[in-house]
Amino acid sequence: METPKNSVVFNVKEILNILPHRYPFLLVDKVVHLDLEENLIIAQKNVTMNEQFFQGHFPDVPIMPGVLILEALAQAGGILVHQKGYGHKIALLLNISNAKFRKPVTPGDVLMLEGKGIHISNKGGKVAARALVNEQIAVEAEISFVLLDRKQL
Secondary structure, three states: OOOOOOOOOEOHHHHHOOOOOOOOOOOOOEEEEEEOOOOEEEEEEEOOOOOHHHHOOOOOOOOOOHHHHHHHHHHHHHHHHHHHHHOOEEEEEEEEEEEEEOOOOOOOOEEEEEEEEEEEOOOEEEEEEEEEEOOEEEEEEEEEEEEEEHHHO
């Protein structure tokens, strides 16, 4: 899907009001496209050498850990769920299926995080997600989540 140029739906300050994550676990820098009718979100993560995980994850050949890419995709899905009217709840990871790691992600890459809601209800749901670098798929997976009232945690 083509990403609109110069269009930011949510900047990082607005994302901080949606997601409970904070540094170093906030892995979404901005949301560039959101279509609630199509259950579609496109977000962005700028990968820099300053990331803490590069100090220990192959420091001579820095590669972003695949589990963190999956977490970034889950966070983008969490923003979609929040905007679908479930902001009073928190999305917790339930299952990751059909995960495929197709291309290493390295410092300097811009990770485009795409999430398409397969099913979203007041109890949980599933998002088909993929992360792209230069329009090439780096990671794809189906991410399932449960929705809980924030007061339950």
